Amino acid sequence: MSTVNLSTKFCGLTLKNPILLASGTCGYGAEIADITDINILGGIVVKGISIRPKTGNPPPRIVETPSGLLNAIGLENVGLEAFLRDKLPWLCGLRTHIFVNILGDTPEEYAELASVLSEQKGISALEVNISCPNVKSGGVAFGTDPFAAAEVTRAVKEAAKLPVIVKLSPNVTDITVIARAVEQAGADAVSLINTLSGMAIDIQRRRPVLANIFGGLSGPAIKPVALRMVWQTARAVSIPVIGIGGIVRAADALEFLMAGAAAVQIGTATLINPKTGQEIITGIENYMKQRGLTELSGLRIS
Ligand SMILES: Cc1cc2nc3c(=O)[nH]c(=O)nc-3n(C[C@H](O)[C@H](O)[C@H](O)COP(=O)(O)O)c2cc1C
Secondary structure, eight states, X not given: OXXXXXXXXXXXXXXXXXXXXXXXXXXXXXXXXXXXXXXXXXXXXXXXXXXXXXXXXXXXXXXXXXXXXXXXOOOOBOOHHHIIIIIHHHHHTSSSEEEEEEOOXXXXXXXXXXXXXXXXXXXXXXXXXXXXXXOSSSTHHHHTOHHHHHHHHHHHHHHOSSOEEEEOOSOSSOHHHHHHHHHHTTOSEEEEOOOEEEEOEETTXXXXXXXXXXXXXXSGGGHHHHHHHHHXXXXXXXXXXXXESSOOSHHHHHHHHHHTOSEXXXXXXXXXXXXXXXXXXXXXXXXXXXXXXXXXXXXXXX
C-alpha cells in the first residue's frame, strides 16, 4: 500500500503536516501541552504579541452564538519582554514550528517587533496581524486599507529576517485587493481569515452582551465565508495561502486544501476539543490513503 506524505514546503520551511494551531486559541503553547501533543502538528501560532503588555477589553469578552463564538479579548498579551523571557525558552523545546503573531499601533511598532524577534532562536516565521476587529487603533484599521496594509508589510519586511505571513481581515469588500497589495509589498505568504465583526444583544437586559459591543465571530459559522475567500485569494496571488476559519473536522481542512490553501490553522475548535489538530491529521491521512493519493499537492482543485 502506498504511504501518504503529509509533509509540505512552506516559505522555505518543511512542515511535517499542513495543520497549525491559530493565534489566540492555543495561548503560548504551554497552556495546552498537557492535554494534547503539540509536537505532532505542523506548527503553532502563538497569541499576538505587542511591544508593551496589553490588558485587553473589560468583560464580558466572550459569548457563544449559533455554531460560533464572538470574542472581544482585545489582544490581551504579556508583551515582548515577558514573551522573550518567560514564554519563548519553553517554546524552543518543542519539535514543531513556532510562528509568532505580532501587532502594533504603527508600522514602526510592527517593524520593531519584527527586528527583535528575528534575532531570537527558535522562531520559524512571523504572522502579522493587521486584522483584529476588536481594538480601536491598529488592528483592522491596517487590514481594511490596501495602502496601510502594504505600508505595514513593507516596514515588517525591511526589519525581518524571517518569513513574513500577513494575516488578512474578512471585513472588507474584496479581500483579493488587500492580498495583492501585501504580496506586492513583499509578503512571503498570507493567512486568512481573522474573525468577522459581529455582535449579540441580551434581550433581558436590553444591552449588548459584550462590554466592547462588537466582537469577532469565529467557529463553524464562518467556514463558508472563509473558504470562499481562500479560494479567491489562492487564485489572485502567487504566494502561499494559509486557510483559517471554522475548521473542526478533517473534511473541513480538506475543503481548504482543495480550495488552494498550502496549510490550515485551527482556532475555536481547539477550545472545544484540544485534540482536534491530531484528529484532523489522522483524518486527512485516511482520506488520502483510501483514494491512493500520496502527496498533498494532489488535493488542490482548479
Ligand atoms: C479567543 C480568540 C482569540 C484570538 N486571538 C487572536 C490573536 O491574538 N491574533 C490573531 O491574529 N488572531 C486571533 N484570533 C483569530 C483566530 O486566530 C482565527 O483567525 C479565527 O478565530 C478564525 O478561525 P476559527 O474559526 O478556526 O476560530 C483569535 C480568535 C479567538 C476565538
